[in-house]
Amino acid sequence: MDDAQLLRYARHILLDELGIEGQEKLLAARVLIVGAGGLGSPAAMYLAAAGVGHIVLADDDVVDIGNLQRQIMHDTARLDVPKAESGRQTLNAINPFITVVPRVERLDGAALSQAVADVDVVLDCCDNFATRHAVNRACVAHRKPLVSGAAIRFSGQVSVFDLRRADAPCYHCLFPEADEVDELNCATTGVLGPLVGIVGSMQAAEAIKVIAGIGEPLVGRLQCLDALTMQWHQIKYRQDPGCPVCASAR
Numbered sequence: 001m002d003d004a005q006l007l008r009y010a011r012h013i014l015l016d017e018l019g020i021e022g023q024e025k026l027l028a029a030r031v032l033i034v035g036a037g038g039l040g041s042p043a044a045m046y047l048a049a050a051g052v053g054h055i056v057l058a059d060d061d062v063v064d065i066g067n068l069q070r071q072i073m074h075d076t077a078r079l080d081v082p083k084a085e086s087g088r089q090t091l092n093a094i095n096p097f098i099t100v101v102p103r104v105e106r107l108d109g110a111a112l113s114q115a116v117a118d119v120d121v122v123l124d125c126c127d128n129f130a131t132r133h134a135v136n137r138a139c140v141a142h143r144k145p146l147v148s149g150a151a152i153r154f155s156g157q158v159s160v161f162d163l164r165r166a167d168a169p170c171y172h173c174l175f176p177e178a179d180e181v182d183e184l185n186c187a188t189t190g191v192l193g194p195l196v197g198i199v200g201s202m203q204a205a206e207a208i209k210v211i212a213g214i215g216e217p218l219v220g221r222l223q224c225l226d227a228l229t230m231q232w233h234q235i236k237y238r239q240d241p242g243c244p245v246c247a248s249a250r
């Protein structure tokens with residue numbers, strides 16, 4: 001690290017658990033963020049600010065006026081700009097010394113598999129179950145840690161799925177695909193703006209922990225927030241031995 005980097009990242013380097021070694025890991029890290037919306041905005045901005053060296057930002061949508069209430073990586077001047085590109089501009093304004101790769105597409109199939117294979121950590125910041133399950137399958141296949149966040153109305157959730165651990169459940173163990181009958185999304189249901197900021201920021205925190213190998217990530221634990229009462233609760237869950245996604249991959 002040069003002097004400018006030591007100054008820029010000093011408040012992380014000052015943390016004994018992170019230090020120079022942890023900061024070097026962040027600088028060397030490659031992260032895929034699926035979704036450049038409400039969750040992806042704070043997640044990507046904190047990871048860029050932290051100096052995560054290579055961030056792939058995937059989103060097939062463009063900035064809409066209805067996004068700006070919560071998707072703080074975008075602004076009024078960027079209406080109709082692809083979110084991945086708008087995000088790249090914001091992230092590189094925060095930190096010009098990292099590489100941000102905008103992918104203006106809905107990653108699936110072989111492209112998703114390759115994108116996951118190419119990174120160290122994946123953040124699921126999307127808004128639909130089909131993508132969540134596709135991202136989970138790719139992360140299980142490539143043994144990549146997945147930091148998952150969700151927010152709707154006043155309810156938020158965060159968890160980490162890390163199949164590098166033998167006892168770690170996957171997303172499908174927690175939310176089997178068959179259970180998803182009534183999908184809610186923010187476009188039709190509404191969501192408290194700062195709630196996605198809280199959840200996306202927690203995803204960034206968990207990703208930093210996973211990259212640096214510090215603390216205890218939310219593996220096997222679902223952290224839930226009710227923003228109306230501002231009460232947190234945590235649900236522990238286990239591997240499903242019959243899980244069609246991860247059981248055979250172990």
Ligand SMILES: [Zn+2]
Pocket residue numbers: 169170171172173174240243244245246247
């Ligand atoms: Zn599973």
